[in-house]
Amino acid sequence: MKILLVEDDKQTADYIAKGLREHGHVVDHSDNGRDGLYLATGEKYEVLIVDRMLPITDGLSLVKAARASGVKTPVLFLTTMGGVDDRVAGLEAGGDDYLVKPFAFAELLARVGALARRPPIMAATSLVAGDLEMDLLARTVTRAGRRIELLAQEFKILEYLLRHAGEVVTRTMLLEKVWDFHFDPKTNIVETHISRLRSKIDKGFDKPLLHTVRGAGYVIRAPD
Amino acid sequence: MSSARPTRNLTRILRSASFRLPLIYAVLFVVSAGALFATVYYTATAAMQNDMAAVLRTEALQLAEIHRRSGLPGLAEQIARRMNFRTRGPIFYLLQAPNRRVVVGNLPGMPPVNGVIDFVPQPDAAEPETEQSPKLTGYGLTLSDGSFLLVAQDANRLSDMQRAIVRAFAWAGGLTLLLAIAGGAWLGSTFLRRIDAITRTSRAIMEGDLSARVPVRGTHDEIDQLVTSLNDMLARIQQLMDGLRQVSSDIAHDLRTPLGRLRQHLEDARERATTTDDYDQATEAAIEEADALLETFSALLRIAQVEAGAQKSAFTELDFSALVRSIGEAYLPAAEDSRHRLQIHVEDGVRLIGDRQLLAQMISNLVENALRHTPAGSTVSMGLHKTATGFDAEVADDGPGIPAEEHDKVFDRFYRLDRSRSTAGSGLGLALVKAIAGLHGLSVRLEDRKPGLRVVLSLP
Numbered sequence: 001m002k003i004l005l006v007e008d009d010k011q012t013a014d015y016i017a018k019g020l021r022e023h024g025h026v027v028d029h030s031d032n033g034r035d036g037l038y039l040a041t042g043e044k045y046e047v048l049i050v051d052r053m054l055p056i057t058d059g060l061s062l063v064k065a066a067r068a069s070g071v072k073t074p075v076l077f078l079t080t081m082g083g084v085d086d087r088v089a090g091l092e093a094g095g096d097d098y099l100v101k102p103f104a105f106a107e108l109l110a111r112v113g114a115l116a117r118r119p120p121i122m123a124a125t126s127l128v129a130g131d132l133e134m135d136l137l138a139r140t141v142t143r144a145g146r147r148i149e150l151l152a153q154e155f156k157i158l159e160y161l162l163r164h165a166g167e168v169v170t171r172t173m174l175l176e177k178v179w180d181f182h183f184d185p186k187t188n189i190v191e192t193h194i195s196r197l198r199s200k201i202d203k204g205f206d207k208p209l210l211h212t213v214r215g216a217g218y219v220i221r222a223p224d
Numbered sequence: 225m226s227s228a229r230p231t232r233n234l235t236r237i238l239r240s241a242s243f244r245l246p247l248i249y250a251v252l253f254v255v256s257a258g259a260l261f262a263t264v265y266y267t268a269t270a271a272m273q274n275d276m277a278a279v280l281r282t283e284a285l286q287l288a289e290i291h292r293r294s295g296l297p298g299l300a301e302q303i304a305r306r307m308n309f310r311t312r313g314p315i316f317y318l319l320q321a322p323n324r325r326v327v328v329g330n331l332p333g334m335p336p337v338n339g340v341i342d343f344v345p346q347p348d349a350a351e352p353e354t355e356q357s358p359k360l361t362g363y364g365l366t367l368s369d370g371s372f373l374l375v376a377q378d379a380n381r382l383s384d385m386q387r388a389i390v391r392a393f394a395w396a397g398g399l400t401l402l403l404a405i406a407g408g409a410w411l412g413s414t415f416l417r418r419i420d421a422i423t424r425t426s427r428a429i430m431e432g433d434l435s436a437r438v439p440v441r442g443t444h445d446e447i448d449q450l451v452t453s454l455n456d457m458l459a460r461i462q463q464l465m466d467g468l469r470q471v472s473s474d475i476a477h478d479l480r481t482p483l484g485r486l487r488q489h490l491e492d493a494r495e496r497a498t499t500t501d502d503y504d505q506a507t508e509a510a511i512e513e514a515d516a517l518l519e520t521f522s523a524l525l526r527i528a529q530v531e532a533g534a535q536k537s538a539f540t541e542l543d544f545s546a547l548v549r550s551i552g553e554a555y556l557p558a559a560e561d562s563r564h565r566l567q568i569h570v571e572d573g574v575r576l577i578g579d580r581q582l583l584a585q586m587i588s589n590l591v592e593n594a595l596r597h598t599p600a601g602s603t604v605s606m607g608l609h610k611t612a613t614g615f616d617a618e619v620a621d622d623g624p625g626i627p628a629e630e631h632d633k634v635f636d637r638f639y640r641l642d643r644s645r646s647t648a649g650s651g652l653g654l655a656l657v658k659a660i661a662g663l664h665g666l667s668v669r670l671e672d673r674k675p676g677l678r679v680v681l682s683l684p
Binding site for chain 1: 519522526538551553554555557558560580581584585588591595596
């Protein structure tokens with residue numbers, strides 16, 4: 001995947017670029033907003049990773065300008081400003097996701113993956129992984145034809161995992177998307193819900209669908 | 225120095241507002257007194273002149289009547305008698321025959337003039353003058369046989385009165401002006417003394433004495449009101465500064481321990497690790513410690529942002545009932561795993577204008593506190609009920625509770641009960657709860673359930 005990284009702190013930029021390259025991505029790097037905008041509008045990228053505070057042109061202005069000139073590439077903002085207002089401002093400027101520094105690399109990787117492979121329109125009425133099927137209209141879940149009863153929050157978790165089937169979804173992503181919590185609860189809310197969901201969809205079946213990726217998150221994967 | 229000071233003070237008094245005001249009033253008073261003086265002066269003068277003319281005219285006509293009846297000799301006799309028995313004031317007479325010879329009188333001869341005349345009699349050899357010749361007002365009348373009669377009166381009566389009026393006004397005006405200036409100076413210096421007190425206090429504060437206050441005189445006037453609110457403001461600032469100092473020293477103190485542990489883990493890796501597993505364990509522990517530190521910092525930052533009221537721009541109207549219920553449901557499995565009973569009693573339809581993220585964090589913190597600080601088997605209940613004007617939201621448990629004397633302190637940053645020092649946590653959770661509640665106009669109170677604790681957030 002071809003990714004543009006606009007980040008002025010050399011150490012952070014090297015750390016991110018190295019990690020992304022190790023995972024097979026092609027990374028272009030710019031250390032200021034003006035060059036970043038030039039690259040973003042001139043080249044074809046699948047994801048833009050933009051720091052909020054940049055020399056010459058700041059991140060918000062960069063993304064606004066890129067959006068104004070028709071660039072539709074998904075944008076992930078990086079910032080040390082973790083206030084709710086900052087997050088809202090980033091999304092309003094045209095950002096698609098928001099990650100507060102410092103972050104675990106696995107978190108960044110998962111979010112970049114989720115952004116890049118986001119289907120353009122979600123018109124599907126059902127989501128499928130292996131023999132698991134979710135009917136979005138009837139709001140029912142079956143596995144191998146057998147009806148599975150889920151609580152509302154379990155349904156939302158499964159829906160999000162299915163929409164990103166095959167991709168790692170982190171604990172923080174689930175907190176944000178399912179509960180709209182943009183803070184870190186000290187209680188293992190996500191883990192306890194996942195373990196209940198897992199016992200409902202995987203218990204009694206040979207091949208598990210829901211996997212834990214150590215140090216990163218969870219993934220729904222159809223058995224080979 | 226000693227001579228410069230009074231001059232400077234005087235200049236300051238002259239410049240001060242409370243001196244200028246009386247001065248302006250004094251000037252206005254003098255101007256209006258001047259107008260009054262002019263009116264009185266001219267009216268009184270005219271009235272007196274008329275009065276004198278009328279008296280003289282009456283006298284002259286009476287004498288003319290005598291002349292008609294008794295002729296010139298009779299008149300001369302009458303005048304001579306009147307000159308000897310002056311009844312009211314010194315009246316002067318002159319009776320002059322047609323040939324200008326003075327028949328009788330105490331005035332020198334003069335050319336006949338009819339009507340009112342003002343004149344100064346010319347000293348005459350025939351009439352030796354004893355005193356300085358006075359200014360006279362007279363009434364002249366030419367009689368039927370051509371002789372001339374003049375009745376005159378001392379005009380100085382008029383100027384005496386005029387002088388008296390002038391003197392009276394001069395005294396009164398001068399005294400008023402003097403009083404105004406003295407009063408203005410007194411007011412000005414009093415005012416300046418009080419302003420000086422405010423200036424001195426603010427300088428003392430600038431130099432570092434935050435406890436300095438401006439003295440209040442207890443007169444409840446405008447300056448006293450100003451001083452009172454200044455003092456209140458200073459008290460508030462001092463409180464904030466003390467809080468800030470407390471926070472800085474708390475941060476310095478409370479972060480030493482985790483930083484020390486972080487250092488220990490890294491040292492362990494360097495000194496003792498021999499296998500990859502050892503390294504993994506040490507770095508894992510170091511990362512956890514660093515994460516906890518970062519968490520503490522972001523909590524501090526968040527409290528600061530919330531306390532500064534900076535987050536109000538994200539306020540929207542939201543369904544608080546739904547929010548509280550969904551938070552409760554989020555914690556149900558976790559509560560079950562730690563063998564707590566979590567009960568949710570939420571009344572529908574409570575709406576609130578606020579920041580959804582902050583409110584969620586506030587409720588979460590309370591629920592987490594209840595789950596973390598109560599033993600397995602405890603019951604934690606979340607409630608939301610409408611009241612007459614607002615609502616009460618509460619998180620209650622039947623655990624060990626908090627001693628009443630510590631109810632206030634638990635909201636302080638980094639404050640932790642002795643028995644919870646060993647458990648994980650930054651000691652910032654309730655400080656953040658209080659800050660968020662304050663931002664939303666909610667009051668927070670702790671109640672002893674005996675056993676257990678109830679935290680109530682209420683919108684009055």
